[in-house]
Amino acid sequence: MLTFRKGxxxxxxxxxxYISVSFAFxxxxxxxxxxxxxxxxxSISNFTGTGQFAGIDLxxxxxxxxxxxxxxxVINIRYMLMSLSLSxxxxxxxxxxxxxxxxxxxxxxxxxxxxxQKEPLTMRYMMGIILCSYxxxxxxxxxxxxxxxxLPVMIRTALGIALYAMFIxxxxxxxxxxxxxxxxxxxxxxxxxxxxxxxxxQRLGSGWIIIICGVISAGLGAYFFPLALGDTxxxxxxxxxxxx
Amino acid sequence: xxxxxxxxxxxxxxxxxxxxxxLPLALFRKKIKNQYxxxxxxxxxxxxxxxxxxxxxxxxxxxxxxxxxGTAVALVLAYKRRGLLPVAVSACAAVFITERILALMGxx
Numbered sequence: 564m565l566t567f568r569k570g571x572x573x574x575x576x577x578x579x580x581y582i583s584v585s586f587a588f589x590x591x592x593x594x595x596x597x598x599x600x601x602x603x604x605x606s607i608s609n610f611t612g613t614g615q616f617a618g619i620d621l622x623x624x625x626x627x628x629x630x631x632x633x634x635x636x637v638i639n640i641r642y643m644l645m646s647l648s649l650s651x652x653x654x655x656x657x658x659x660x661x662x663x664x665x666x667x668x669x670x671x672x673x674x675x676x677x678x679x680q681k682e683p684l685t686m687r688y689m690m691g692i693i694l695c696s697y698x699x700x701x702x703x704x705x706x707x708x709x710x711x712x713x714l715p716v717m718i719r720t721a722l723g724i725a726l727y728a729m730f731i732x733x734x735x736x737x738x739x740x741x742x743x744x745x746x747x748x749x750x751x752x753x754x755x756x757x758x759x760x761x762x763x764x765q766r767l768g769s770g771w772i773i774i775i776c777g778v779i780s781a782g783l784g785a786y787f788f789p790l791a792l793g794d795t796x797x798x799x800x801x802x803x804x805x806x807x
Numbered sequence: 808x809x810x811x812x813x814x815x816x817x818x819x820x821x822x823x824x825x826x827x828x829x830l831p832l833a834l835f836r837k838k839i840k841n842q843y844x845x846x847x848x849x850x851x852x853x854x855x856x857x858x859x860x861x862x863x864x865x866x867x868x869x870x871x872x873x874x875x876x877g878t879a880v881a882l883v884l885a886y887k888r889r890g891l892l893p894v895a896v897s898a899c900a901a902v903f904i905t906e907r908i909l910a911l912m913g914x915x
């Protein structure tokens with residue numbers, strides 16, 4: 564059952580990962596000379612990683628408003644695809660107003676964990692996972708602002724890999740069980756690595772590169788390995804439970 | 808930047824973050840019947856997450872060497888179907904140990 568409790572529990576690893584990232588965010592903002600309240604306000608109102616880090620640069624370099632709009636939209640355009648994908652997984656009883664609340668919490672990590680669920684996602688589950696993660700995100704920011712350099716550098720650099728490792732834990736098991744998913748993943752990794760080193764394309768920035776890689780690999784996957792309607796593409800998503 | 812402009816920038820940022828997340832979710836309530844599009848949306852998360860991780864994961868730590876060690880540990884444990892938290896914690900531990908060894912060797 565996708566209860567509030569289950570959502571909150573699934574949100575714990577996200578919250579832990581978030582604390583380290585938003586901690587770094589809070590510290591960096593203070594180091595760059597932003598007023599202490601601004602990173603906290605950013606975390607409360609934005610709840611996003613890349614965009615907020617870019618925001619620190621935009622504010623400290625006194626960027627123009629159009630530059631802010633363009634930069635943040637480019638970084639966030641992939642969420643349109645992720646929201647569209649998530650919309651297919653939500654329980655049909657969830658109202659438009661509830662969807663508007665859920666979408667505030669559609670971060671990369673929450674999205675990643677949600678797509679592992681086989682059942683339609685309930686409002687209670689979404690509230691649990693979002694509240695838990697959101698708390699971690701804001702707690703980390705406040706701590707980062709307050710303590711600034713209490714955490715030794717050696718521990719901070721080790722935490723840098725936490726969220727990436729979590730993504731690996733999300734994509735590898737389904738890729739292991741489904742050859743098409745594995746091919747989509749490998750193609751996307753290959754494209755992404757190539758694009759980061761191709762002179763013209765690398766200037767697009769990571770936001771666009773991620774979208775291009777995702778759309779090309781998933782587009783080819785859908786063309787060569789069409790799924791039956793209602794199939795989620797990965798059938799062995801429940802194995803995680805066996806290891807608890 | 809003045810306090811007022813910082814607040815304005817933060818409000819604009821919040822809108823530019825929220826709207827791309829909200830519009831497709833709120834406006835698109837129907838189940839997609841087209842087989843190609845629905846397959847695409849099923850594969851899309853994996854493609855996007857994979858492109859997000861690689862190659863950035865290698866530069867997420869203090870050294871590429873520790874980045875590779877952490878990645879390898881995460882890949883092996885994920886393949887063994889360990890949960891999100893064990894995979895993340897083990898990768899961090901692997902990075903920490905590797906970076907201490909690199910520091911002892913004078914590389915880091």
